[in-house]
Amino acid sequence: MKMKNPTFHLEGIVKSSDEMQDFTGPLTLILMLLSKNKIEIRDLKISEILDQYLEHISKMQEMDLDIASEFVQMASHLVYIKTRTLLSGDEEVSELEELMSSLEQIRCHDAYMSIKAVTEELSRMSQQGLLMFSKEPEPLKTFDSGEYRYSHQPQELINALFSVFSKNTSSGQETPSMPKRIIYGVRQKSSQLIELLRNSSSIPLRELYEISRSRSELIATFISVLELCSHGSISLYSNGGEMSVTLIGEPPEDFTEETFSE
């Protein structure tokens, strides 16, 4: 973070032409500026000072020409001091430097006196506040912790998919081709059904479909039941309005592997 260049709040210092009378010269103003704005003359940017002064002068001119001339003098003096500071070498302690440091000392002394005058009041103010305790945050309810809450266009999926394949081709593989689905074999499903029926005498058809986790598996179940029925391995019967399956024989020895996709 950069600190902004200090701004002179002249409005707060010079309020009327009457108040101007209090200034015995440019130096008083400099001292005032230093104490009000906590600025170091060495850190000032000349252009900043000039801009702010010229702006203020143009405002003042509309009101009081005498004040304006006073300000022109003060502004020019500030700029002069700044220039001198810049031109003097590091090792050279000019009269001006000495002057500035004495000014600094006075300013610090004054500030310290002011601060000391309020610490008692602040101590009194803090008595109650120091006795207040805050509490730890409650753990947040997790009901929507990680759930995704944006919307997407289906087309984004297709684009993503093709960018996968385009990466594969660019890395020197064969021509882009769609990967094969994981396919449920009817044979695999049939033996799974036989296993299930061995362990329980009868299972509602609905349950067999419900354990299917995908459309291809569902179709595999459907075809398996048909195949096993036609081979006389299982039998379908109505049980209180619901179709159930029961094992009535062994599965066929040679069960041709059939696969299918959706």
Place this chain on the structure above:
Amino acid sequence: MDNKEIESAIEAILFAAGEPIPASRIALVLGISDDEVHECAKKLSDEYSFNRRGIRLARMGDSLQLCSAPEFSQEIVRALERRKPPRLSQPALEVLSICAYFQPVTRAYVDQIRGVDSSYTMGVLLERGLIEACGKLDVTGRPSIYRTTELFLRTMGISDLSELPKLPEAGSDESREQLGSLLEAVKAEEIKQMSIEEN
């Protein structure tokens, strides 16, 4: 201390504690009996409920605890949650598209298609509730298989997987052509994207 003051003292102690505090500890400090603590706590608790305040006093066995009123849990989460989880990254979208179009899939299957390890990204999608495990594949090692969720459909603004844009049929000349033009489109999009990011 009168009862009103005891109530306030209990409130102050429980507030600063944040966690459950045994009534006996409060009783000891306030120089009253455990029963008196529970009585005053009950009154305080009734007052919170009756006035539909934002805080509640819960009693668990001998312990007492202040907590926020459950009625406002939504407001609390919305006010205090730091940031929405980030939007899906490109890898996440890729994994999601593979899951969506080829479900159910195993992690190894996704890895194979993408040519990179996708376990972290799969984890992210699981956590965001966009995919879910739906069983084990009946092969050696019995790997978990995954499918997309209801939330996935809502996220995509569709009501059924069949509403996803169609993929070209594999194998046919037609599909090669389609694939080719789609690839071109994707590349063009990528270049566009890159130039946007560079600006």
Place this chain on the structure above:
Amino acid sequence: MDNKEIESAIEAILFAAGEPIPASRIALVLGISDDEVHECAKKLSDEYSFNRRGIRLARMGDSLQLCSAPEFSQEIVRALERRKPPRLSQPALEVLSICAYFQPVTRAYVDQIRGVDSSYTMGVLLERGLIEACGKLDVTGRPSIYRTTELFLRTMGISDLSELPKLPEAGSDESREQLGSLLEAVKAEEIKQMSIEEN
């Protein structure tokens, strides 16, 4: 939501948060204006104080926070076996005041005003969360600059820095006298300079 409900919602959010929460965040969640939040918070705060409750609502700038009532600090310290919060020492108060009235300040500036090294005290205040670093000054060495925190406001029982007591204008006769002679010196310098330029 009626005002009573808003008050309860604010209470719930602030209770759950523990830490200061910007009123604007609450306003956003409750769908009301910042001013309405502050109004309801004020009512809630007054109610706590009026009924001598165990909790207090502090406003710091735009932020709101629930705290325990100072009247019950002893009971809290004893029941929860907490450390009694230490008072602010005179050096701590001085450094804190300099930070408060002249912020943002560098450590060198504090040292300069106090005339002694203040790094230890600054460290203590930083640790207690009463001041915080808020950037670097754009001069040689890029020293850190410090300002007071929300906790400072809460500790002082004010909601804004403008509520601090006015800093008395200190200008001793001695320093005015010095000023007079300095002024003379500059005038002399000026005349010298002018004559140089004329040459």
